[in-house]
Amino acid sequence: MSVKIERETTTMKEAVRDAVLDHVANKGGIVGHAAEAVAEAAHGQLPGTTGKHPISAVVGTALTGGRKNAGTKGYLAAYLQQLEDHPLRTKMLTAGTLAGSQELLASWLAKDRNKHGNYFTSRVPKMATYGALVSAPLGHFLIWLLQKIFSGRTSLRAKILQILFSNLVIAPIQNAVYLVAMSIIAGARTFRQVKATVRTSFWKVMRVSWITSPICLAFAQKFLPESTWVPFFNLVSFIIGTYINTITKKKRLAALRKKHFGEGRASGGSTIGGPRPEDYPPLGPNPPY
Template identity: 30%
Template sequence: MSTFQALNAQYLSYLLQYPLLTKSITSGIFSGLNETVASVITNEYRETKVLGIKVKHVFSEKLVKMIIYGALIATPISHNMYAVINKIYKPPLTGKQKVLQLLTSLSTVTPTISACFVAWIAIINNYKCTSGNPITELKKILFIVKAGLKKGYLPVLKSSLTTSFFALLVAQKFVRPELWVVFFNLVYFVLGTYQNTKLKKLQKQQRLAEAEKLKEIEKEGKQN
């Protein structure tokens, strides 16, 4: 057995014993890598002085927040939604049932996770707590999420639906069942990095337009 096969076997063993925990850790790692790669592509570097020398890096609060998203938000939601779907479509499945299972997943899980992803990216890229008024801060968050979904949801959903559909077709034809988890983790890492990069570029353009409206919301909060 090769090293890769041994690691994959160990991973699948943990997946069977601790499904949610294993998926959460995996997703957290890939989400962190996702944010790192997207930050490099969009040139979102930070500078830190080390021994008097300025060092550029991409480590930030956003990186931690993306790890939190992958491990504690996206994974529990998708894990439980798929659990419900798998209870509805119990194996062995006929060809028709497989199609229905795929359509159910694409019409429920994919739109939900896409919305969560876009909303979270919008928040971590645009939200800063600037007042002590919780109502004002909630209004700001809702405004940012609404603006982010309006601009980024449909493109993300479209790419997610397309990728999920073709990834499943490829997996069914070319990938052994025991390697599906690894395969889909890699696929969604690539997709997530692409989506994150695209959203970062869109939201850079969005920030200037939002700044004025956010100031108005803060003024209203102070008056109240």
């Protein structure tokens, strides 16, 4: 008896849902088209879907190629195919996009704007250029070398040696090149300035690499095809880099404000004991790099 009532209740809910969706779909416009798509998915008429979760089916279809590609392989499959057919070009485009996006996102999160009040600072295209023309080719070659050295070796000992080789050989090279590029982007113009940046930050960056790299490499060894390793590492680097970049920008902005307003108050002699928190300006346009 309870099963029968439950089935009748479910049928009634589906009928009400379909009636509402049909009514909204007849209204036209964006909402109408969305309701029409959900109704289509709810009736199981959307290829590749079952009708059990119509909203998520519509969203997933929109994100993976649209209605015309429903039921077929989506953007991820197309990306992986490009990675197989044109590995270096695809990695360059991926790394460039992620590096530029990382800088833009970190600027937005830290409210770090240029003198014109924009988050799209001069560092964004520079970072994108670094990602596409330096980071991606270097990573492509080093990961190729790593995979070639350990090709066909699947034992636990080989995997451990692969992780050690990555952390003791590949990571130092990548981090040193990264710091050199970042110092140049930040304005270093002499060898001494670049050397000072690398010397100051190298071991800090290496500590982060030694924490994250073994975990990421072990995950890649277990679950990912070798052709996807570089984009996967780029994605992890994007997440970690965005966080570190955001924190760094916030500290830099706080130091600039404290220095600027602290010196102003001290020279004016109107404040004893330094600036107050309310003296700091609201987050907005900041001094250029």
